[in-house]
Amino acid sequence: MSDMTINLKIWRQKNSTDSGRFEDYLLPGVNEHMSFLEMLDVLNEKLMKEGGDPVEFDHDCREGICGSCNMVINGRAHGPKHQTAACQLHMRNYNDGDTIVIEPPRAAAFPVIKDLVVDRSALDRIIEAGGYISVKTGAAPEANLIPVPQEVSNQAFDYATCIGCGACVAACPNSSASLFTGAKLSHLNSLPQGQPERDKRSIAMVNQMEKEGFGDCSNYAECEAVCPVGISISAIAQMRRDYMKAVF
Amino acid sequence: MNLDPKIPSGPLEDKWKQHLKDVKLVSPNNKRKYSVIVVGTGLAGASAAASLAELGYNVKTFCIQDSARRAHSIAAQGGINAAKNYQNDGDSVWRLFYDTIKGGDYRSREANVYRLAENSNHIIDQAVAQGVPFGREYGGLLDNRSFGGAQVSRTFYSRGQTGQQLLLGAYQAMMKEVHSGKIQNYPRQEMLDLVVVDGKARGIITRNLVSGEIQKWYADAVVLCTGGYGNVFYLSTNAKNSNVTAAWRCHKRGAAFANPCFVQIHPTCIPVSGEYQSKLTLMSESLRNDGRVWVPKAKGDKRKPNDIPEDERYYFLEERYPSFGNLVPRDVASRNAKLVTDDGLGVGETGLAVYLDFRDAIKREGKDVIQAKYGNLFDMYENIADENPYETPMKIFPAVHYTMGGLWVDYNLMSNIPGLFVAGEANFSDHGANRLGASALMQGLSDGYFIIPYTVGNYLADNEFSKVSTDHEAFKEAAETSSKQLDKLLSIQGDKTIIEFHRELGKIMWDKVGISRSKEGLESAISQIRKLREEFWQNVRVPGEAGYYNKYLEYALRLVDYFELAELMALDAIDRNESCGCHLRDEYQSEEGEAIRNDDDYAYVAAWEYLGVNGKLETKLHKEPLEFEFVEMKQRSYK
Numbered sequence: 001m002s003d004m005t006i007n008l009k010i011w012r013q014k015n016s017t018d019s020g021r022f023e024d025y026l027l028p029g030v031n032e033h034m035s036f037l038e039m040l041d042v043l044n045e046k047l048m049k050e051g052g053d054p055v056e057f058d059h060d061c062r063e064g065i066c067g068s069c070n071m072v073i074n075g076r077a078h079g080p081k082h083q084t085a086a087c088q089l090h091m092r093n094y095n096d097g098d099t100i101v102i103e104p105p106r107a108a109a110f111p112v113i114k115d116l117v118v119d120r121s122a123l124d125r126i127i128e129a130g131g132y133i134s135v136k137t138g139a140a141p142e143a144n145l146i147p148v149p150q151e152v153s154n155q156a157f158d159y160a161t162c163i164g165c166g167a168c169v170a171a172c173p174n175s176s177a178s179l180f181t182g183a184k185l186s187h188l189n190s191l192p193q194g195q196p197e198r199d200k201r202s203i204a205m206v207n208q209m210e211k212e213g214f215g216d217c218s219n220y221a222e223c224e225a226v227c228p229v230g231i232s233i234s235a236i237a238q239m240r241r242d243y244m245k246a247v248f
Numbered sequence: 249m250n251l252d253p254k255i256p257s258g259p260l261e262d263k264w265k266q267h268l269k270d271v272k273l274v275s276p277n278n279k280r281k282y283s284v285i286v287v288g289t290g291l292a293g294a295s296a297a298a299s300l301a302e303l304g305y306n307v308k309t310f311c312i313q314d315s316a317r318r319a320h321s322i323a324a325q326g327g328i329n330a331a332k333n334y335q336n337d338g339d340s341v342w343r344l345f346y347d348t349i350k351g352g353d354y355r356s357r358e359a360n361v362y363r364l365a366e367n368s369n370h371i372i373d374q375a376v377a378q379g380v381p382f383g384r385e386y387g388g389l390l391d392n393r394s395f396g397g398a399q400v401s402r403t404f405y406s407r408g409q410t411g412q413q414l415l416l417g418a419y420q421a422m423m424k425e426v427h428s429g430k431i432q433n434y435p436r437q438e439m440l441d442l443v444v445v446d447g448k449a450r451g452i453i454t455r456n457l458v459s460g461e462i463q464k465w466y467a468d469a470v471v472l473c474t475g476g477y478g479n480v481f482y483l484s485t486n487a488k489n490s491n492v493t494a495a496w497r498c499h500k501r502g503a504a505f506a507n508p509c510f511v512q513i514h515p516t517c518i519p520v521s522g523e524y525q526s527k528l529t530l531m532s533e534s535l536r537n538d539g540r541v542w543v544p545k546a547k548g549d550k551r552k553p554n555d556i557p558e559d560e561r562y563y564f565l566e567e568r569y570p571s572f573g574n575l576v577p578r579d580v581a582s583r584n585a586k587l588v589t590d591d592g593l594g595v596g597e598t599g600l601a602v603y604l605d606f607r608d609a610i611k612r613e614g615k616d617v618i619q620a621k622y623g624n625l626f627d628m629y630e631n632i633a634d635e636n637p638y639e640t641p642m643k644i645f646p647a648v649h650y651t652m653g654g655l656w657v658d659y660n661l662m663s664n665i666p667g668l669f670v671a672g673e674a675n676f677s678d679h680g681a682n683r684l685g686a687s688a689l690m691q692g693l694s695d696g697y698f699i700i701p702y703t704v705g706n707y708l709a710d711n712e713f714s715k716v717s718t719d720h721e722a723f724k725e726a727a728e729t730s731s732k733q734l735d736k737l738l739s740i741q742g743d744k745t746i747i748e749f750h751r752e753l754g755k756i757m758w759d760k761v762g763i764s765r766s767k768e769g770l771e772s773a774i775s776q777i778r779k780l781r782e783e784f785w786q787n788v789r790v791p792g793e794a795g796y797y798n799k800y801l802e803y804a805l806r807l808v809d810y811f812e813l814a815e816l817m818a819l820d821a822i823d824r825n826e827s828c829g830c831h832l833r834d835e836y837q838s839e840e841g842e843a844i845r846n847d848d849d850y851a852y853v854a855a856w857e858y859l860g861v862n863g864k865l866e867t868k869l870h871k872e873p874l875e876f877e878f879v880e881m882k883q884r885s886y887k
């Protein structure tokens with residue numbers, strides 16, 4: 001396939017106080033095997049050669065696992081491909097002449113740092129509030145003393161696989177972090193090791209989520225639709241059950 | 249330069265136990281008087297920080313990413329080794345130790361490696377207690393798989409995301425201590441220098457990556473857990489932010505850099521598709537348990553792989569290494585892939601690929617079983633390469649993956665600068681000239697959970713600390729050096745981009761300091777590196793300013809250090825007139841292409857001292873002899 005020319009509309013914002021705006025770029029020479037981020041690299045090379053300011057975006061592993069990338073592409077967090085992080089998206093999903101709009105994930109709890117880069121430290125603070133099992137180094141019993149049924153362990157993994165990118169927040173009309181929080185609670189609360197702190201953890205994490213200014217969940221399920229690793233919204237139901245049980 | 253490895257005396261099995269009895273302790277009340285800086289929050293850093301904080305020290309953590317959880321460790325796929333012997337297949341601490349020493353081609357310390365094997369079992373206990381969802385058998389007990397170079401099943405895994413799950417375990421342990429107030433956590437901060445006062449490491453200089461501010465931090469000890477330097481090759485499997493800067497700046501402040509030329513090239517990665525390629529994706533080598541590696545027997549055979557009949561396929565690993573077959577260690581697999589493609593047997597558009605075929609495994613075990621084992625890896629492959637590996641063999645090629653070299657440390661994981669400890673991939677300690685699969689996670693966590701907490705305590709108890717604040721002259725000097733360098737880079741305003749320089753450097757390194765090396769090639773690499781480095785300082789264009797978020801400025805800074813490290817790697821490779829582990833010198837191989845090691849002359853750790861850069865890198869080699877008291881040095885044979 002010959003190279004494509006892509007029209008890009010990208011959110012540019014100098015810092016958190018700047019009001020920001022979309023800017024247009026015409027990018028020729030886009031190859032179908034390029035990843036989406038490689039396409040942005042090429043754009044940045046071009047901008048820098050022309051003496052311009054490159055577009056800032058967060059990225060690291062480029063393998064869909066670190067959760068750094070989280071841009072919103074044509075209105076959808078991580079772009080069009082089901083269960084695929086932006087860094088794993090390839091330009092073969094686009095056609096010559098397409099227009100692609102790229103913006104940061106928008107949420108009050110995620111202030112913009114520059115261009116597509118946002119501050120997601122609120123998610124860390126939710127984990128800090130209780131997203132762990134309190135076992136000190138050296139205090140662990142022999143591993144096979146705690147058998148965990150395979151289904152339970154598999155299910156725990158399905159929640160633990162969350163990459164913490166924040167796409168769920170960006171997609172939610174209420175900017176809720178319920179899928180993120182629910183995933184961690186469902187992971188830890190389903191394991192035998194997680195039982196002693198179950199109630200305390202559920203209350204602490206849910207309260208912290210509210211404190212950070214994330215909205216409530218109204219079951220739109222937009223979060224599940226954009227999650228790059230396919231976390232199920234059953235996590236949210238589990239979170240609610242655990243929270244109610246803990247409070248009452 | 250004093251390079252005493254401080255290995256405890258006594259029988260191998262007792263060294264660490266005895267050392268633990270001998271280390272000095274800090275009383276609980278005194279612990280809170282000490283502060284420790286941990287740079288990096290990968291497996292090594294997060295586990296060290298959590299464990300030190302649990303003991304009561306005041307810990308500060310720093311990392312580049314916006315969250316500690318995103319460190320490069322998150323990407324590890326295949327698994328982590330431990331000598332639990334749950335499979336009853338004859339495994340033991342001794343056997344894991346022996347495999348690791350042998351896998352490293354006898355270029356690591358016996359005492360360190362034995363301790364690593366001993367600690368391996370505690371790591372699994374710790375991770376399970378934290379809620380890490382390892383793969384389990386139907387009965388609910390932990391499952392294992394076998395991994396390259398091992399004849400027992402000792403690898404624990406969480407589907408294809410073992411690094412993620414272990415890191416989240418360590419990160420959560422760390423966040424628990426952030427909550428308790430014992431850890432102050434500083435993400436989006438890049439360490440630019442080490443501050444040494446009265447000969448001791450007393451702090452660091454960072455750049456706040458959001459505000460651009462240069463900041464000073466003091467402590468009583470610094471633990472560097474900043475990962476490996478594979479990105480010196482431009483293309484590697486490492487995350488984009490992985491770098492050598494923190495380690496290199498410590499090197500410039502006096503820390504010896506050991507075995508820099510020991511780089512592991514992983515055999516199973518997705519081949520390069522074009523110039524724009526920004527990184528390479530690893531396909532976990534667990535795939536070699538069921539996949540068969542082959543190329544067509546005839547040169548230039550352009551038929552589709554499934555159209556090539558059995559007797560026209562060359563299963564080169566199975567034929568050359570009948571007892572290990574597709575499970576030979578990584579260096580052997582990579583080298584052989586290069587040999588067959590050098591012979592013109594490579595496949596794919598570029599000819600720089602070999603097949604990894606699951607046809608027979610699917611026939612034998614069924615698609616469901618293969619899908620259960622490797623489903624996510626197959627999906628990942630299909631997404632990138634646009635081919636379905638259940639139907640068409642994967643195309644794979646070696647890529648730079650892991651760096652065994654790193655800052656020199658003694659048995660306590662302390663560098664030759666007192667108070668500077670180095671853990672995880674950033675040190676050189678346990679893997680010798682080649683690392684076995686599933687043992688980097690083990691080493692990072694062994695260092696962080698089970699070694700650093702004791703040895704840092706011992707250092708603190710054993711030393712007097714003068715009161716130092718960030719007003720000290722040494723802090724000012726270091727901060728100024730860092731700012732000046734930023735200004736210099738921004739002022740050049742040349743016309744070549746940072747990536748163009750990096751790509752060129754990477755090509756020199758891959759061609760001449762990669763899978764195989766020769767004296768001639770290495771010498772020409774050195775002169776090319778010097779020339780390119782000079783051009784960089786004249787002609788690079790770094791965009792924007794220093795006073796705000798500027799990813800390309802960060803990148804340029806890291807490239808500055810790669811340019812110096814690259815030269816050291818080539819020098820180290822020239823010095824080592826032998827082939828060992830991943831280091832293959834063309835001049836030192838048998839007629840069949842097998843590596844020839846030279847134990848009489850090269851059984852040492854090459855520890856380099858930095859003297860400056862003046863057109864060329866000025867450096868001095870120190871040798872730490874390796875003594876083998878407990879194992880006999882054998883030629884590796886995987887035939």
Ligand SMILES: Cc1cc2nc3c(=O)[nH]c(=O)nc-3n(C[C@H](O)[C@H](O)[C@H](O)COP(=O)(O)OP(=O)(O)OC[C@H]3O[C@@H](n4cnc5c(N)ncnc54)[C@H](O)[C@@H]3O)c2cc1C
Pocket residue numbers: 287288289290291292293310311312313318319320321322323324325326327328410411437438439440473474475476485486487490491493494530649650671672673674685686687688689690692
């Ligand atoms: C794709 C892939 C798969 C792998 N699979 C396996 C496997 O299956 N089994 C196995 O055993 N090993 C595997 N490895 C190797 C293993 O993942 C790494 O060796 C290991 O995770 C390194 O951990 P670390 O803690 O030393 O460093 P990293 O995880 O690299 O962490 C480095 C930390 O240092 C920080 N940092 C770096 N520089 C600076 C600076 N200047 N200032 C501040 N902070 C800094 C970073 O932000 C980060 O937090 C794999 C590696 C790759 C690339």
Ligand code: FES
Pocket residue numbers: 058059060061062063064065066067068069085086087088163
């Ligand atoms: S860059 Fe790591 S998930 Fe996209």
